[in-house]
Amino acid sequence: MIKNFIENANFEDTGFSYTMSLINGKHKMVILYCLMEFEPVRFNEMRRYLKTITDRTLSANLKELEADGLIERKEYQQIPPKVEYSLSPKGASLMKILDLLCIWGEENRPV
Secondary structure, eight states, X not given: OHHHHHHOSOGGGSHHHHHHHHHOSSSHHHHHHHHHHHOSXXXXXXXXXHOSOXXXXXXXXXXXXXXXXXXXXEEEXXXXXXXXXXXXXXXXXXXXXXXXXXXXXXXXXXO
């Protein structure tokens, strides 16, 4: 598998590239962790959890994660409108990989 990755001159066609395209950006992994920990989560709750994110950025990231199939958006037909976000099965399966990245980072970051 690694040999195929290295020999492939076009890294855009690899599983690694696909995975990284799903989680790239400053906030996507944090949003996924937030949903894993607190799901389901409403927009304003998530904004409070993430603190430094703007509404526009959060909205754009949620739309991208939903389009990529990593999260699910459930809209309730009520007044006032209510929308909740949660991990999709595909998103939940990615959390194992993100956990390994966090563990590696904790073990290897400078003190």
